[in-house]
Each structure stands twice: as structure tokens, then as C-alpha cells.
Amino acid sequence: MGARWATGGSATNCAETFRNVAGGNGGTLTLLGGRAPLPVECHAMAMIHSLAAAMSDQLLNISLLSTEATLNLPDAQNSSPVRTPDLQPLAVSPWDIALCVTGTLISCENAIVIAILFYTPTLRAPMFILIGSLAFADLLAGLGLILNFVFIYMLNTEFVTLVSVGLLIAAFSASVLNILAITVDRYLSLYNALTYHTERTVTFTYVVVGLIWVVCIVLGLLPILGWNCLRNESNCSICRPVTKNNAVALAVTFLLVFALIMQLYLQICKIAFRHAQQIAVQHQFMAISTTKGVCTLSIILCTFATCWMPFAMYSIVADSSYPMIYTYATVLPATCNSVINPIIYAFRNPDIQKSLWLACCGCVPSNFSLRPRTSSDV
Numbered sequence: 001m002g003a004r005w006a007t008g009g010s011a012t013n014c015a016e017t018f019r020n021v022a023g024g025n026g027g028t029l030t031l032l033g034g035r036a037p038l039p040v041e042c043h044a045m046a047m048i049h050s051l052a053a054a055m056s057d058q059l060l061n062i063s064l065l066s067t068e069a070t071l072n073l074p075d076a077q078n079s080s081p082v083r084t085p086d087l088q089p090l091a092v093s094p095w096d097i098a099l100c101v102t103g104t105l106i107s108c109e110n111a112i113v114i115a116i117l118f119y120t121p122t123l124r125a126p127m128f129i130l131i132g133s134l135a136f137a138d139l140l141a142g143l144g145l146i147l148n149f150v151f152i153y154m155l156n157t158e159f160v161t162l163v164s165v166g167l168l169i170a171a172f173s174a175s176v177l178n179i180l181a182i183t184v185d186r187y188l189s190l191y192n193a194l195t196y197h198t199e200r201t202v203t204f205t206y207v208v209v210g211l212i213w214v215v216c217i218v219l220g221l222l223p224i225l226g227w228n229c230l231r232n233e234s235n236c237s238i239c240r241p242v243t244k245n246n247a248v249a250l251a252v253t254f255l256l257v258f259a260l261i262m263q264l265y266l267q268i269c270k271i272a273f274r275h276a277q278q279i280a281v282q283h284q285f286m287a288i289s290t291t292k293g294v295c296t297l298s299i300i301l302c303t304f305a306t307c308w309m310p311f312a313m314y315s316i317v318a319d320s321s322y323p324m325i326y327t328y329a330t331v332l333p334a335t336c337n338s339v340i341n342p343i344i345y346a347f348r349n350p351d352i353q354k355s356l357w358l359a360c361c362g363c364v365p366s367n368f369s370l371r372p373r374t375s376s377d378v
Contacts (some may be wrong), residue, residue: 105143170220
């Protein structure tokens with residue numbers, strides 16, 4: 001009888017003996033009084049109650065965390081790891097638009113020159129090869145300005161930036177070096193007038209043009225090969241990602257090239273004056289022709305210096321911490337030199353003018369001068 005009571009009333013006794021303090025004592029089961037040893041059934045029920053209380057607390061905590069996460073969840077449109085300000089479209093700079101328009105004009109002008117030289121078989125002399133190389137360099141410069149605008153506002157990545165900058169460096173370097181080659185060609189045509197056509201062959205001219213482009217391509221590859229400041233912004237020049245040291249080296253090289261061009265044109269003036277004195281019959285003819293040549297040389301030198309000198313000097317003294325407006329104000333005139341080059345070196349040539357008239361109108365004006373223009377003409 002006693003055994004049956006112990007077994008049958010164990011649930012009632014355990015319920016009276018224990019209380020679940022899940023709400024008042026930290027979720028643990030405590031013994032009231034602690035006077036008597038517990039039956040086995042009470043131990044089992046105590047473990048079950050303890051596990052149930054722990055699971056209830058855990059579910060409650062998960063529910064609270066889920067509720068907080070739901071309240072703090074961002075919108076689906078803003079769930080990207082990219083910050084919201086970065087998603088805003090870049091404001092287009094008027095300077096970049098001006099550079100893009102300049103690049104378009106450069107490309108159109110020099111494309112016309114290249115087309116005329118390519119489709120006119122008679123324009124294959126060394127002088128026209130150099131003019132064609134200059135036009136191709138300026139064409140690449142114009143396309144580089146257009147691509148640079150597209151890359152900045154549509155595809156702005158590190159690799160694309162390096163490619164764009166490398167193309168511009170190679171193109172403008174080739175433009176300056178081709179101007180130097182044309183100046184040397186004009187000087188040699190006067191200095192060695194008797195042997196010029198035998199020494200300055202087409203093959204030799206192609207070799208010179210090839211060397212120019214090899215040097216310029218190497219210069220253009222330097223940013224891609226690691227000569228850049230993308231990992232160290234403090235070393236950037238005014239033209240990111242070109243390093244300050246590289247920009248200074250390019251600027252100093254340009255100043256040396258400009259000094260050489262100026263010296264060559266001064267020698268051309270001296271030779272022209274001497275030849276004019278030897279072949280002139282009338283003093284008036286000598287004065288007019290020589291003065292015209294000197295004025296043309298002055299215009300060429302002043303144009304070249306006005307376009308490139310501000311950018312070269314600013315590249316030496318400034319760095320990336322200077323205001324961008326000064327960089328734009330010096331870069332834009334430098335790019336305009338490629339707009340003027342076709343006018344100075346191509347469209348002034350009577351043979352190219354004749355081909356242009358034939359291509360556009362199918363005829364040549366009656367008052368058009370058919371005197372062939374030689375390398376010595378300035």
C-alpha cells in the first residue's frame with residue numbers, strides 16, 4: 001500500500017516539492033526547504049522541467065533578435081555593400097566636356113589628313129611620311145581624349161584608367177617627337193640641299209618613324225607596368241595616376257625637345273637668309289620672301305610654345321594637391337596644339353590642298369598655285 005502511494009503520488013509530491021522558478025529565479029528549479037531526499041521520479045521530472053525552461057528562453061531570445069533584425073533591415077534597393085553616395089551619378093565637369101569636344105575636332109581633322117595621304121599615291125615622299133605619322137599621333141590623341149571622357153563617367157576602373165593615360169602619353173609624346181623629326185627634315189633639306197634626296201630615302205624615314213613609335217609605346221606602357229601612383233596617392237602628379245617623378249621627367253624632356261626645335265629653326269632662318277642673298281636678283285624679292293619665311297617660323301614656334309609650355313612648367317612645380325582647375329587650364333591648350341598641327345604641317349602644303357580640292361569638289365581652282373612644296377619650305 002505504501003509502495004503504491006509512493007509511485008502513484010510521485011507526480012503530486014514532486015509538484016508540491018519543486019517550483020519552476022523560470023520567471024522568478026533565473027529559470028532554475030529549487031528545492032523548498034531541502035529537507036528530504038528526492039525520489040527518482042522527481043529527479044527525472046526536474047530535468048525535463050529544466051530543459052523545457054531553457055528551450056523556452058532560447059526561443060524567446062531568437063524571436064527578439066529576429067524582430068530587431070526585421071526592424072533594422074535596409075530596403076532592397078539599398079542592400080548593396082556599396083554606399084549610397086557612391087551610387088549617385090557623377091557630375092559632368094565642363095572641362096571634361098571641353099576636352100572631349102577638342103578630341104573630337106582633333107580626330108576629324110587628322111582623319112582627313114590621313115585619308116588624303118593614303119588615297120593619293122603621289123604623296124609618298126619622306127616629308128609626307130612624317131606628316132602622316134604626325135597626323136596619326138594626333139588622331140590617337142584625339143581618340144584618347146574621347147575614350148578618357150567615356151571611361152571616367154561610364155567605366156571607371158583602375159586598369160581602364162591606366163590604359164587611357166598610357167594611350168594619351170604615347171600619343172602626345174609621338175606628336176611632339178614627330179614635330180621634332182619634321183623640323184630636322186626641313187633643316188637637312190636646306191643644309192644638305194644637294195645630297196638630301198639621295199640620303200633621305202623612304203626606307204630611312206620609315207626607320208626613324210618606327211623608332212619614334214617604339215619609344216612612345218614604351219612610355220605609354222610605363223603606367224600599366226607599375227609606374228603609377230594608385231597605391232600611393234601622395235606620389236601622384238597633376239595627371240593621376242602618373243607619378244610626380246615621371247611627370248617631371250616628361251616635362252624636362254619636352255623642354256629639351258623644344259630647345260632643340262628652336263635652335264633648328266634659328267639655323268633654318270640663317271640658311272634661308274644666306275640662300276636668299278645668293279639667289280636674289282632684286283632686293284625687294286629677297287626682303288619679301290625672307291620676311292614671310294621668318295614670320296611663318298615665328299608663328300610655328302610661338303604656337304608650339306604657347307600650347308605646351310604652361311603644362312610643362314606646371315607639371316614640374318605642382319602635384320596632385322593643387323586645385324584641379326589649374327590642371328585643366330594647362331592641359332586644354334596643350335591638346336589644342338593637335339588641332340593646329342594639321343593646319344600648319346598639312347593643309348598649308350599645295351599638294352595636300354590640291355588633293356583636298358579634288359576630293360571635295362572634283363576640281364582645282366584656276367588661281368591655285370601648282371608650285372610643288374618642298375621640305376625646305378617653312
